[in-house]
Amino acid sequence: MDAPDTDSRHEVAGDRTPLLRIRGLGVRFQDFEAIRPLDLDVLNGEFLTVLGPSGSGKTTLLRTIAGFQQPTAGRIEFDGRDIADVPINRRPFNTVFQDYALFPHLTVRENVAFGLRVRGIARATRDARVEDALGIVELEDLGDRYPAQLSGGQQQRTALARAMICEPRLILLDEPLAALDATLRRQMQKFLKVVQRRSGITFVFVTHDQSEAITVSDRICVMRSGSIEQIGTPRDLYYRPRSRFVAAFFGASNILEPCRIESTGEDTTMVSTPFGTIRVDGPPPRVREGLALAVRPEALVPAAGDACNRIECEVVSVSFVGSETITELEHSRTRHVLTMKTRSDPSTRQPVVGSRLEVGFDAAACALVKGARE
Amino acid sequence: MTDKRMTGHVPGTIVLWAICILFILVPLASFLAYGFLPVIDNAIVYEPTLDNFVNIFSNSSYRTTFLRTMLLAFEVSVFNFVLGYATAYFIWRRPPAWRNALVIALAIPLLMSYIIKIYAMRGVLGTNGLLNSALLAFGVVDEPVSALLFNLTAVRITLSVVLLPFMVLPICVALERIAPQVLQAAADLGASEIQTFRWVILPLSLPGAIVGAMFTFVLASGDFLAPELVGGIEGFTFGRLVFSQFGLAFNWPLGAALSVLLMVVALAVISVARRLSNPRWQS
Numbered sequence: 317m318d319a320p321d322t323d324s325r326h327e328v329a330g331d332r333t334p335l336l337r338i339r340g341l342g343v344r345f346q347d348f349e350a351i352r353p354l355d356l357d358v359l360n361g362e363f364l365t366v367l368g369p370s371g372s373g374k375t376t377l378l379r380t381i382a383g384f385q386q387p388t389a390g391r392i393e394f395d396g397r398d399i400a401d402v403p404i405n406r407r408p409f410n411t412v413f414q415d416y417a418l419f420p421h422l423t424v425r426e427n428v429a430f431g432l433r434v435r436g437i438a439r440a441t442r443d444a445r446v447e448d449a450l451g452i453v454e455l456e457d458l459g460d461r462y463p464a465q466l467s468g469g470q471q472q473r474t475a476l477a478r479a480m481i482c483e484p485r486l487i488l489l490d491e492p493l494a495a496l497d498a499t500l501r502r503q504m505q506k507f508l509k510v511v512q513r514r515s516g517i518t519f520v521f522v523t524h525d526q527s528e529a530i531t532v533s534d535r536i537c538v539m540r541s542g543s544i545e546q547i548g549t550p551r552d553l554y555y556r557p558r559s560r561f562v563a564a565f566f567g568a569s570n571i572l573e574p575c576r577i578e579s580t581g582e583d584t585t586m587v588s589t590p591f592g593t594i595r596v597d598g599p600p601p602r603v604r605e606g607l608a609l610a611v612r613p614e615a616l617v618p619a620a621g622d623a624c625n626r627i628e629c630e631v632v633s634v635s636f637v638g639s640e641t642i643t644e645l646e647h648s649r650t651r652h653v654l655t656m657k658t659r660s661d662p663s664t665r666q667p668v669v670g671s672r673l674e675v676g677f678d679a680a681a682c683a684l685v686k687g688a689r690e
Numbered sequence: 691m692t693d694k695r696m697t698g699h700v701p702g703t704i705v706l707w708a709i710c711i712l713f714i715l716v717p718l719a720s721f722l723a724y725g726f727l728p729v730i731d732n733a734i735v736y737e738p739t740l741d742n743f744v745n746i747f748s749n750s751s752y753r754t755t756f757l758r759t760m761l762l763a764f765e766v767s768v769f770n771f772v773l774g775y776a777t778a779y780f781i782w783r784r785p786p787a788w789r790n791a792l793v794i795a796l797a798i799p800l801l802m803s804y805i806i807k808i809y810a811m812r813g814v815l816g817t818n819g820l821l822n823s824a825l826l827a828f829g830v831v832d833e834p835v836s837a838l839l840f841n842l843t844a845v846r847i848t849l850s851v852v853l854l855p856f857m858v859l860p861i862c863v864a865l866e867r868i869a870p871q872v873l874q875a876a877a878d879l880g881a882s883e884i885q886t887f888r889w890v891i892l893p894l895s896l897p898g899a900i901v902g903a904m905f906t907f908v909l910a911s912g913d914f915l916a917p918e919l920v921g922g923i924e925g926f927t928f929g930r931l932v933f934s935q936f937g938l939a940f941n942w943p944l945g946a947a948l949s950v951l952l953m954v955v956a957l958a959v960i961s962v963a964r965r966l967s968n969p970r971w972q973s
Contacts, residue, residue: 384874404877411878417871421893421971431879433889462971482880 335360335486335518336381341390343376343542350376352542353389358486363512363519365529367565368539374522377539378488381520382411394486405434409486410479414494416471418463424474425450425459431482449477452511469500476508480515489521493528505531526566530554538562556598559686563610570616570654573608573687577601584679590650591627597679608687613642613657615681618667623676629654631667636660643667645675725947734943742947752931756951759928762842763911766849767903773850774857774906775899779891781858782865793862796855804852808919811848815839815920840922848916853909857902864898865891897967904963908956928952 334357342353351373358364366374379385381392383404392399399407410431418427428449432442450456453473463471472492479487489508493501509532512519523529529536530550538545538553538561546553546562557563560571572589579586580600587594589609601607617623629645632653638660645654656675667673726738746752781792799807814820815838822834838844868891876886914929921927932952935945 382878404874405880405882407878411875413871413875415869415871417869417875419872419875419890421890421969430876430881430889434876434879434881434885464971478875478879 333360334358335395336520337391337393337396338381339391339393341377341380341387341392343373343380343385344388349542351380351387354542354544356537356544356547358518358520359535360485361516361518362534363509363521363532365521365523365533365536366539367523367526367529367536368545369524369565371541372539373542374524374539375490376542378411378490378520378522382409382488383407409484409488410482412472412475412479412487412489412492414491416463416475416492418471418474418478420463423460423462424455424466424470427463427474428477428481430478435482445481449481452480452515453477468496469504472496472504473507476511480511480517484517486518486520489519491522491524493523501528502531508532530566538565556683557610557685558683560608560610563608563683563685568610568612568683570611570613571608571685572611572652575607575609575684575687577604577607585684587684590652591647591654594625594682595679596682596684598683601684603686606687607684609682610685611654611677611682613655615677616645616654616656616658616675617677618643618656618658618673618675621674621676624679625682626674626676627654629673629675631669631671631673634666634669636666641666643673645673648672722946722950722953724943724945725950727943729941729943732940742944743950745944746947746951752948755926755931756928758842758926759911760955762845762849762927763907766846766853766910767907769846770850770854770857770906771899771903774854774902775861775895777854778858778861778865778895778898781862793859796858799852800855804915805919807852808848808916811844811851811916812839812920815844815847839920841924842921844920844922845917845925845927848920849910849913852916853906856905856909857899860898860901860905861895862898864895868894897969897972900963900967904959904967907959911955912952 336356336358338354338356338358340353340355341351342349343351356377366377368374376385380387383399383402387400394408419430422430425446429442429446432445437445446459447456450459453476455470455473455477458466458470461470463474466474475492476487492508493504496504505528508519508521512532521529521532533550535547535549536553537547540561546558548556553562554566557566557568560573563571572591572594574590576588577585578588578593583597583599585596585598585600587596587607587609594609596609627645628648630648632644632646634644635642641658641660643656643658645656646652647654654675724734725742726740728735728737728739728741777796781789781796784792812819816822817834817836817839819838821838822831825831825835826833838847872890872894873886876890881889912929914927914933917925917927917930918933921930928948929952932945932948935941935948939945
């Protein structure tokens with residue numbers, strides 16, 4: 317992958333060793349390549365999110381790691397050991413399923429105890445550990461209920477306790493919050509994060525929701541059509557997307573293209589765009605062709621006389637959406653469209669539709685990315 | 691919703707109840723009422739008594755026949771429980787296309803005439819039948835075994851074969867309802883195949899097996915055709931006893947009283963099975 321950004325910040329905290337090392341892993345269903353051979357390291361103790369739209373291969377990747385899906389190429393190493401031939405029930409990690417997959421005929425307590433029971437752990441030890449696990453997920457009072465008598469959030473927490481009971485070093489979570497309503501989802505995101513931090517267990521979490529990924533993750537691995545598009549910290553992906561796809565996925569909806577590099581300095585690049593010449597801060601791109609410029613809507617500032625990049629626009633529409641105001645702008649000359657998102661403020665006037673407005677943005681607030689044509 | 695059901699469909703509800711009462715409950719009740727009428731000089735006297743029941747309970751040959759039939763139905767149920775579970779499990783483990791074909795194959799006999807099936811079994815079990823030919827071919831026996839027909843064993847075999855679909859189908863339904871993710875979860879948590887079967891598959895499919903056993907028991911305990919056609923003298927069952935009172939002795943009140951007894955047993959079995967097949971977790 318020839319990313320324009322030389323910054324390879326996705327190797328966080330250099331002293332941490334990979335717990336899971338994936339090399340050349342591919343999954344093919346007859347003619348369809350669900351996962352194109354890819355490499356991925358999951359670091360010990362991190363919260364890694366695999367993010368992507370449906371059909372991007374993220375769930376297949378997780379199911380392949382768990383052992384439910386046989387890879388057609390490549391290796392998976394856990395703690396330095398190849399686990400290709402290790403059957404599901406002997407793999408040293410556990411899964412939280414999308415629809416929880418609780419045992420309907422067992423109580424919460426029995427569900428949580430299952431992993432210990434199959435290992436033949438003595439009753440007394442088992443009971444104590446189950447109570448501990450129920451304490452962690454705050455289900456002490458519901459231990460005797462059956463799954464059918466629980467709410468979605470409670471089922472979710474039971475599934476988590478059940479996966480944690482055997483103290484695995486790695487837990488795989490397959491869109492575990494997809495079935496919950498928005499409020500509960502946010503609560504559970506925080507909760508998952510706290511549990512992960514406290515337990516020190518490595519989490520590999522699959523989701524299609526970028527805001528969820530940003531909230532919970534140490535690192536995010538963005539997938540697209542069976543390949544990894546970019547891996548990095550939430551800040552990396554948010555502020556330094558390397559492709560138009562990642563930029564758009566994280567809400568940088570202003571994509572200025574086509575772009576042409578005019579000149580490169582040590583730490584700045586001058587780029588010619590349909591909106592005029594723009595200054596971009598950061599190291600120069602590795603490739604010079606097929607680039608686009610991504611600018612976050614919230615980076616645009618109205619009437620910013622001192623900003624280094626300024627664009628003369630006409631206001632097309634203004635929508636007040638509570639804490640923010642979203643303004644659609646059109647470039648005065650080329651009629652290209654920009655979106656600006658500003659914090660709503662009762663003391664300043666909203667822009668008037670049809671009026672001219674000069675908007676500006678900082679040279680550090682935009683990113684050169686791979687364009688649509690690759 | 692409830693309001694609409696109560697008020698909106700009153701005529702429909704009345705019609706449904708009327709059909710149930712007129713065509714099911716009334717004939718059944720009037721028939722059962724015969725059980726409480728005495729027969730004097732070959733004529734029914736319309737003065738209710740419990741004579742028929744006293745008669746049944748004090749007659750040792752009725753008691754023996756009753757117990758023999760209950761034991762027979764129990765044996766068939768237990769045997770089919772094992773055989774049916776194994777069959778259903780085998781079917782469930784096939785790929786989906788195979789599974790559907792096998793279930794249909796299993797259900798086809800249900801569409802056939804009961805008598806034809808019994809005669810077919812007679813052909814299988816007879817001295818020149820399929821079973822004997824097979825036993826001879828494999829050298830298990832030197833000459834045809836005649837002990838396969840016209841005795842209680844023949845009834846056991848025939849009822850087992852004929853009633854097998856009633857056991858297999860409910861178990862298939864129960865197995866089919868187990869979410870594949872639940873089995874994956876069991877494996878993921880470290881369970882071996884045997885542990886998964888013992889702790890997940892079996893308890894989740896047991897309600898279906900209990901329903902199947904209930905069907906088998908109730909149908910086997912009341913059956914009179916199979917014992918009549920393959921049972922010989924030894925295979926005299928309670929169903930035949932009832933049949934003989936209606937068809938041969940023309941003692942309808944006694945037949946009705948015997949039927950009441952059979953019905954009480956059936957209802958008891960059904961209510962026990964209902965309790966067992968609706969465990970607490972299914973709410």
